[in-house]
Amino acid sequence: MGTQFKYFKNPLTEFSEEERLFRDSVAEFCLKNLAPNWEKYDEESSRSPVLRPELFSSLGRQGILALTCRPESGGQGGSQTMAAIAVEELGYGDPSVATAVYTLLNIGWPYMLDRYGDPSVSSEIIERVVKGDAFFGIASTEAQGGSDLSNLRTRLARSGENYLVSGTKIYISGVNEVFGLPFGGGWFLLGRSGGAGHKGLSALAVLPKWKGVTSSNTTHSVFNGMGRHGLSTGSVTFDGFEVDRRNLIGEEGRGFYVAMEGFNSARILVAAACIGAGRWLLERGAEWVKSREAFGHRLSEYQSVSFRFAELYGKLEAARMMVYRAARLHDRIYLEKRPGYSPRDLNAPVALAKMWGPETAVEIAQEVMRWHGALSFVKEHPVHRVFLGLLSYVIGAEGAQNVMKSVLSRELLETHEKTETHPDKSDTKAKAR
Ligand SMILES: Cc1cc2nc3c(=O)[nH]c(=O)nc-3n(C[C@H](O)[C@H](O)[C@H](O)COP(=O)(O)OP(=O)(O)OC[C@H]3O[C@@H](n4cnc5c(N)ncnc54)[C@H](O)[C@@H]3O)c2cc1C
Known part of the structure; x- marks a missing residue:
């Protein structure tokens, strides 16, 4: 497995020395732990979900989980840019994107706990x-x-x-992980504490299994998804599940706004996972078209192939710039707290990255499958696993694509379409970070 083609220098996505060293160490981790195993993980979990506690612990030892939480809360004190770097590499190392998504959820949502939760609960x-x-x-x-x-x-x-939490959440990532891990876990849960509309919503840290004890007021089921098998998706029903008031994340009635900030953080990382997988796909595609011959010529010698390759390379580069633009902006707003920047500045760049990254990666997957011909239709060939895993992000995980377009058009054209992303204009009062 080699790079197969050149990545051109790009001052716009240049990393600092510290970021480069971090990227190299995550890339090395992926080469050792993910590249040889991801297909096996995906296949095994497609039959019935398999937990990988040893993989989760190794991600922890690598310093990637809860990367952006502050050290005083038990986190790693890293930047959003470093989180994007890590998640891009994980998406390259396991292009089914299961490991990348496990990681990004466990970066983005603990970060909201750190910002808005009660310090003792959060830590x-x-x-x-x-x-x-x-x-x-x-x-x-x-x-x-x-x-x-x-x-x-x-x-x-x-x-x-x-x-007392009562209701059913559906298509939730990590159900088997929460109930299957010996220690347990839970979610940033958005529910209704007040009246109708988004102002009646509050966010709670709910932990249906914690310290090895499973609550009797919850039931769950795991779904049989079509891809990204290494991370489970399912439903959880809460039936008067008791949660301490200290588990409130942000003020009562402000849950919607806190969730929107969380989505902005997580969506940057979703797009980062997709560009990592897109890079893997394009490299495998180059490997193939440079060696496969038809009618006496390598496929790469036909312009219908090489021009398409050039187009997809360009789209991936554009997606990558969108991801790191949004990540750097996030750092300016939340980490550096630079004057002149506000959380609202992130909405459009994040929507653009989430709109462009998954679509580009899926487009690359489809083209790489065409280049492989019938071979890609055989289940033993890995490309279909990447295609199916990535599809979850054009279908809607971490926000439907039309919702991203709605955010963009609202910012660009000052439209006022009624969607999830149409809160009032105030930003949630953040705790000092
Ligand atoms: C693999 C996977 C993992 C997931 N993990 C989680 C998770 O961990 N936690 C969680 O809470 N959820 C999770 N989800 C759910 C995900 O957040 C939702 O799928 C997403 O928010 C869209 O909701 P929906 O599927 O109900 O579609 P709907 O909201 O019903 O939308 C259906 C269609 O209508 C379109 N649409 C909606 N509103 C508009 C509008 N105003 N204008 C134009 N078109 C519109 C959408 O783009 C979409 O195409 C996951 C989903 C998947 C596939």
């Missing part, structure tokens, strides 16, 4: 996530629709110092 969770003992993702989607968050129905009813 207890982050300290476990960082070692790979516990999973902490996002549970917002419900059966009546994932895009229109203002219509969520899961109830968060006050009962003394607790909330």
